[in-house]
Structures are given as C-alpha cells and as structure tokens.
Amino acid sequence: MTMWAPHAEGTPWSHLDEQNTAALIRQLSYVNENSAFYRVKWQKAGIDVKLVRTLGDLREFPFTEKDELRFDQVTNGGLGSYACASLTETIRIHSSSGTTGRPSFIGVTREDAAIWTESLTRVFTCMGVTEDDVFLHATGLSFFVGGLPVKDAIEGIGAAFVPIGTGASDRLVQANDALGGTVLFCTPSYARYLADYMQQRLGRDARSLGLRRVLLGAEPGGGVRAIREGIEAAFGCHVREAYGNSDLLPAFAATCDAQGGNHLLTPDLLYLEVIDPDSGEVLPWETGVQGELVGTSLRRWSAPLVRFRTRDHVVVNTQPCECGRSGPRILCVGRTDDMLIVSGVNIWPSAIADVVETFVPRVTGALRVIVNGYGPAVPPPLHIRVERAGDIDEQLGDEIALAIRERLQVKAAIELVPMNSIPRSEMKTSLIDRIFPS
Ligand SMILES: [Zn+2]
Incomplete structure (x- = not known):
C-alpha cells in the first residue's frame, strides 16, 4: 500500500521529536510575535515562549477554544487578531461549515496552501486514490476546506478531478455514466441520500454507478461500522473515511485498506494530544485510550493554533498496521459537545x-x-x-x-x-x- 510521505507516515513518532521540537519553537515564537490574541492570552497565563525546550513544555500552555476564535473574529473583524498573516500574504480565504451564527473565516498563505495540499495528498493516497482514478467530488466547492484544497491534492496525485459540487445528483449520475467515475468523495449523509435518490427517482441501484470506492469526509459517520457497511452494500464497493478539522488542517487522518481506524498522517505538520475533556489532563497514546483531540500547528503561517480543542472525542489504536504506517490510528466517536x-x-x-x-x-x-x-x-x-x-x-x-x-x-x-x-x-x-x- 503506497505511502505518499514515508518520512512522516512510516516513521515512529519518537523519531520526529527533534525536528518537531525545532518546528514547535519556531512556530510559537512566530505566533507570539504576530498574534495579538495569543500574546495577551499567554501573558495572562504567565507563559514565556522563550522558555520552551521540549514538546512536553506545551502542556503548560492554555487551551484554545473555538468560541474564543469566533468571538475574536467578530470583535476584531476580518480574520481576527489571532491570525498572524496580513491579507497581502493571504492567497485564499475559506470559511468553516455547519455551525450556527456567523461563519468563521480561515485564511491561507501560499506556504499554508502547499502544506494543506501535502496533507490532503497523504490522506487521499492512504484511501487508495491513484493517477488512474476518475474522482467525483460531490461536496461543496465554495468556502468549504474540503473543496478547492482537495482539488489541488487530487490533481497532484494525477487523478482526474470532476468538480460536481452539491445539489447536483442528476449531473453526478450523468457525469459518472459518461466518464466512468471510479471514486466518489462526499459526506456519509449524501452517500445515503444519493443511493435513496437513485432508487426512488431513477429506479436504479447505486451499484450500477460501478464505483471502486466511496470516500467519506466532513462529518462523522464513516467511522460508524453500521453506517459504513450500509454505504458499502448500497454502492457495492469499499468505503474509506478521511478525518480533519477546518481550523487545524482540512484532513490529516484516513483509513487505509486494513481499516482499524484513521491513521494520523501528519505528525510533522500538526502536533496532537489526547486529553481528558473534563480535567484537561494529557492522556498517553495507548490502545484503548479515549479522549478529546487537541492540535497545535507546527507549520502554519496564516492562523496557527496552539492547543486547539477540536471537541472531537476519539479512541486510540496503536497496534501496528500491515500498511506500514506507524502513527497511531484514531476513531472519532463523536463531538464532546454531542455526548x-x-x-x-x-x-x-x-x-x-x-x-x-x-x-x-x-x-x-x-x-x-x-x-x-x-x-x-x-x-x-x-x-x-x-x-x-x-x-x-x-x-x-x-x-x-x-x-x-x-x-x-x-x-x-x-x-x-x-x-x-x-x-x-x-x-x-x-x-x-x-x-x-x-
Ligand atoms: Zn494501515
């Protein structure tokens, strides 16, 4: 099973400590210099970024909550005072989906865009996309971090990217029939909707699409065995899941052919912790451990986040995998807020x-x-x-x-x-x- 970046995906995490420590120190000092939001937050907490020597020192830093970022953007306008890069350096702006109220905007510099592409390329390679695929993209292309950034990654792999977008089931079926689609990328709810729609409106089985794979992302569900199996049965093909977070990285984990959870594929780009959501205590990366995933950017220039609480509740699996990827696997079982x-x-x-x-x-x-x-x-x-x-x-x-x-x-x-x-x-x-x- 092909790895896009064996130096990161196939290397034990501990071997990356030295380079990640250097990246973390560089990132924290950049944030401290350029983000008024973090400078004030850390001053209040009595944190001096110059004293950071190890990855473990990060535990002293306060968590960042999504609500704080939202409030900061509303108060300060634009990308907020937590953003580090100016609009001159920003080449694209996305917004996060599915939350109530004002959308939050996510800026990307040229260097960030390259990192996003790298991360998504690893994710889609892990899910088995190759240059031979005809890739039907059936999620939002506007604003959504799973839109244009996915296009860049799929084009980089060399597959043929077909931008179908949402609300276009008839066109999806037509394009598939004409072009011989092999891979469909969408949300779990859309996959189920499409199978129902084809049955009821077109009198056709979704298996007649002849897809090789359905790739799920953007919402939980692909990790629920019964939902995954239901989609596999409806489309008559394998289902794989991508996992990410629009504020941290559009996707940084995915299921390989061996299943068993989503491999964490970007230990060199994003430093992850699992915490007890109530006490905030950092938990070990050990099989069976459950907690909330917390992420710290290691290479982000527009809006790096430090100890950002994803609110996603995950179960850890560190058993070796036959695909050779060495990072732990996680299964997202729900939002901390949804428990x-x-x-x-x-x-x-x-x-x-x-x-x-x-x-x-x-x-x-x-x-x-x-x-x-x-x-x-x-x-x-x-x-x-x-x-x-x-x-x-x-x-x-x-x-x-x-x-x-x-x-x-x-x-x-x-x-x-x-x-x-x-x-x-x-x-x-x-x-x-x-x-x-x-
Ligand atoms: Zn694997």
Whole structure:
C-alpha cells in the first residue's frame, strides 16, 4: 500500500521529536510575535515562549477554544487578531461549515496552501486514490476546506478531478455514466441520500454507478461500522473515511485498506494530544485510550493554533498496521459537545445511529435525537425521532427502543416519522436537535 510521505507516515513518532521540537519553537515564537490574541492570552497565563525546550513544555500552555476564535473574529473583524498573516500574504480565504451564527473565516498563505495540499495528498493516497482514478467530488466547492484544497491534492496525485459540487445528483449520475467515475468523495449523509435518490427517482441501484470506492469526509459517520457497511452494500464497493478539522488542517487522518481506524498522517505538520475533556489532563497514546483531540500547528503561517480543542472525542489504536504506517490510528466517536448523559450513562448519537441502522430496510437510517437545552444530562426517556421506510408499523418503535435499551442501557422513546421528513444535508449534519424554551 503506497505511502505518499514515508518520512512522516512510516516513521515512529519518537523519531520526529527533534525536528518537531525545532518546528514547535519556531512556530510559537512566530505566533507570539504576530498574534495579538495569543500574546495577551499567554501573558495572562504567565507563559514565556522563550522558555520552551521540549514538546512536553506545551502542556503548560492554555487551551484554545473555538468560541474564543469566533468571538475574536467578530470583535476584531476580518480574520481576527489571532491570525498572524496580513491579507497581502493571504492567497485564499475559506470559511468553516455547519455551525450556527456567523461563519468563521480561515485564511491561507501560499506556504499554508502547499502544506494543506501535502496533507490532503497523504490522506487521499492512504484511501487508495491513484493517477488512474476518475474522482467525483460531490461536496461543496465554495468556502468549504474540503473543496478547492482537495482539488489541488487530487490533481497532484494525477487523478482526474470532476468538480460536481452539491445539489447536483442528476449531473453526478450523468457525469459518472459518461466518464466512468471510479471514486466518489462526499459526506456519509449524501452517500445515503444519493443511493435513496437513485432508487426512488431513477429506479436504479447505486451499484450500477460501478464505483471502486466511496470516500467519506466532513462529518462523522464513516467511522460508524453500521453506517459504513450500509454505504458499502448500497454502492457495492469499499468505503474509506478521511478525518480533519477546518481550523487545524482540512484532513490529516484516513483509513487505509486494513481499516482499524484513521491513521494520523501528519505528525510533522500538526502536533496532537489526547486529553481528558473534563480535567484537561494529557492522556498517553495507548490502545484503548479515549479522549478529546487537541492540535497545535507546527507549520502554519496564516492562523496557527496552539492547543486547539477540536471537541472531537476519539479512541486510540496503536497496534501496528500491515500498511506500514506507524502513527497511531484514531476513531472519532463523536463531538464532546454531542455526548449525552442519560441516567448516568454516557451516550453518543453515533452509537444510537449504529443501533437504528440495524433496522434498515424498515427504517431509512435517518434520525434525530431531540434534546431540551444545552446540557449533556438528559432525563429519560431519550426522545429519538426515527424515519420509517414504509407503512405504519405498530411494533417498530417498541423494537427499536428495546434494542437501544439492550445495547446502550438507556431508556428511549421512539417517535416514528414518515420517510424523507428528516432533512438530509450534503454538508455537516448533527444527529442532535436541541430545543430551547422561547
Ligand atoms: Zn494501515
């Protein structure tokens, strides 16, 4: 299995310590010099960047929260006071998707763009894209960090990039039939939507597209076994997943042919920690460890981030992989914000999706967990809206509630709704709908 950058992907992390320490020291001093946001933040915390000698010294630094960045951009305008590069040095501006309120903007310098391309090239090579592929790109091209940067990487690999974008299922099918598409890149919810759409509107099986691979990104789901297997069955081909973060790097982890989680592919570009989301304590990179992923840029010039909390909750796997990549693998099990606590039991919406998926074809797989307010604590029963695929089925709700009770130890109240009544999105979709008292 080909590696794009064996010097980073195939090298034990400890062998990179020396070069990464130098990169970190250079990055921190650049940030301290150019980012008013970080200079003030670190002064308040009593941090002197000149004293940093090792990667471990990073633990003294305060975390950066997404809300702080958002607030900073709103207050200071433009790319915010955390950004280091001027607009003169900036060659492209993206914005992050799927959050409420004002979008946050993400600037890229020429050097950043090259690093993004390098990282995405490793990711798509890991997922098996080669120069022989006809690559159907069916996510947003405007603003989205999985748009134009992916184009650059795919062109670099030498595959034929077909920019289909979103909301164009008919054109996707036409282009595929005419060009012989081999690889489809989209979100898990769009892959499922497309399979349903083809069946209902075109009377065609998605297997007739003749794809070699479906590559998923931009939202969780590809890591949920039942969802992945459902897409594999619908398209009759392998499914691989890319993982990233629009503020840190568009994608920096991916599944190889051996599966087992997403390999972390950019230890030389991004320094990662796993922390206990409650205490902030740094956890070891050991198999079975679970926590929130925190990232620090090592080579970023527009908007480097230091100890940025991704809010993604991951499970670590450090077992050696047959593909030869040496970095740990992670499985993203959900957003820290999305974790619910029902009668003391931690529940991830992705785990609920896994159970509901076992009821396909009686359900479509689309669902929402309805939660009152912000809190992770939810009084039982957990309100879950599930789309049925066919006629009214008296037993179905009870059966799903029983399965959730048995597998997740949580009492659920299932509300069955007609097919296509839960909105499908081609971009990020949360499985939680929060209701706030007006
Ligand atoms: Zn592997």
